[in-house]
Amino acid sequence: MSVRTRSDQAVLARHGWVQALTVVLAALIAMGVVAGLGLWAAGAGDLPDNAFPRVVAATVVTAVGGTIELSGNAGELADTKAGLTVIPLSVTLVGALVLGAGFLRPLRHRAVASAGELAGWAARIAVLWLLAQLGLALTARQTFALSLGEGTVSDLGDLFGVSPKVGFTTDVPPTLFFGLLWMTGVLVLAVLVSRGAPLPGRLLRFQASVRPAAYAMVVLLLTYVALGVLVALVVAVTRGHAAETLAVILLGMPNLVWLTLTIGLGATWNGRVEGPFGLPMPHVLDEVLRSSDTATLNLGTLAEQDGRVWWLLVVNAVLLTAAAFVMAARSPARMRAWQHAVHMAVALALTVLMICLVGRISAHYGLSVLGIGDLGGDLGGDLFLRPEIWTAVGLALLWGLATGFLGALLARPVRRRGAAGNGRTPSSSE
Secondary structure, three states: OOOOOHHHHHHHHOOOHHHHHHHHHHHHHHHHHHHHHHHHHOOHHHOOOOOHHHHHHHHHHHHOOOOEEEEEEOOOOEEEEEEEEOOOHHHHHHHHHHHHHHHHHHHOOOOEOOHHHHHHHHHHHHHHHHHHHHHHHHHOOEEEEOOOOOOHHHHHHHHHOOOOEEEEEEOHHHHHHHHHHHHHHHHHHHHHHOOOOOEOHHHHHHHHHHHHHHHHHHHHHHHHHHHHHHHHHHHHHHHOOHHHHHHHHHHHHHHHHHHHHHHHOOOOEEEEEEOOOOOOOOHHHHHHHOOOOOEEEOHHHHHHHOHHHHHHHHHHHHHHHHHHHHHHHOOOOOOOHHHHHHHHHHHHHHHHHHHHHHOOEEEEEEEEEOOEOOOOHHHOEEEEEEEOHHHHHHHHHHHHHHHHHHHHHHHOOOOOOOOOOOOOOOOOOO
C-alpha cells in the first residue's frame, strides 16, 4: 500500500480545475489580443454596428479550425454568394504556444507520469476549452450592409431595389470538433517537444526517436516565423506601410513564411487572385497569381519575375541542416547517421503535410442581378491557393534524408551519451 507524500499531493493539486481554467483563459486572451490588434491594423476597427468584437471572435474560431459560414441577401431580384476558408496562423501559433506552455507547467521537474494522470489533466482542459469554443461560436455572427458605391453598379441597385447584405455565422458542431482536435494536437505536440515533460513508462522507449525530431521541426518553423517578422519590420521601416505590415505579422506571417518554406523545397502551389482580393505576400507572388486563370506558383515561375528567388534554396539548405544538427545533438550517441536521416525525413514530410493542409486559402464573393453573372468591380472577387500535396511531401522526404544525414555528421563532436529525453532516469519513488 503506497502512501502519498505532501509533495505528491501538491503536484496533483496543480492539475485542478482552477489551473485548467487559467490555462484556457490565458490561451484565449492571447489569441484574442493578437487577433484584435491584427484586425485593427487591417482597418477592421471601423466596422459598423459594433461588429469588431464579433469579428475578433470569428478570427479566433477560424484560428483553431472552426468553420465560419458566409451568407448573403440582396432582395428578390438579386443574389449574393460568398465563401471563405483561411486560417490566421499567427493567431493559431500564439494560442498553441500559450496553451502548450500552460499544459506543461505543472508537469515540469518530473521524469515519469502515469497515463491516467496525463489524461485527467488534459481532460479538464478539454472540457473548459469546449465550453469556451461554444461561447465564441455563439458570439461570432454578424450581418453587414454593402455599399454599391457610385456609377453603373449603383444605378442598377437603385433600378432593381438591390440592397445587398452579407453576414457570417459559426457552424457549431464542426467548430467544436475541430477545436477539440486542434487542442489535442497541441497538447500531444507539447509533450513530444519538451525534454522536461514526463511520459508514461511504456512510452519512454519512443522518446529517443520522436522527441528530438519533433523539437527540431518546431524550432525550424519558429525560425522561419522569426525571420519573416524581421524582414517585415525592415520593409516597414524602409518602405512604409507600417499598419499593413503589422496586420500581416499579427494575422498571417506563418501563412507566408511556411508557404515560402515549401516553395524553397521545390513544391508547387496553384492559385488565382482576381478582383480586389489580395494576399499578404510579396508583390512578386501576387503578380504570378494574377497572371492567368490558374497560375502555377513555384521556384521557376517566381524566378521569372525575380531571380533572387533562387536564394530560397540556399536558405532552406542552411536552416534544414541546422534543424537536423539540433535533432542529432539531442539524440543518443548510439544512433547512426542513417537513422537520423530517416527520422528527419519523416518529421519534415509530416511538417510539410501539415503546412499544405492548413495553408490553403479560398475566398469568393459576388453580386448578380436577374441571374446575370457577377456585377464585378469591388462587388466581386475570387481567390484560391492550394498545394500539390504529395509532390511537396515527396520532396520533403528527399530533403530530410539529405539534410538529416549531413546534420548527423556535423553533430558527431557534440552528441551526448544517454537518453534523448530529459537525461534523467525514473527514480524508484516515481
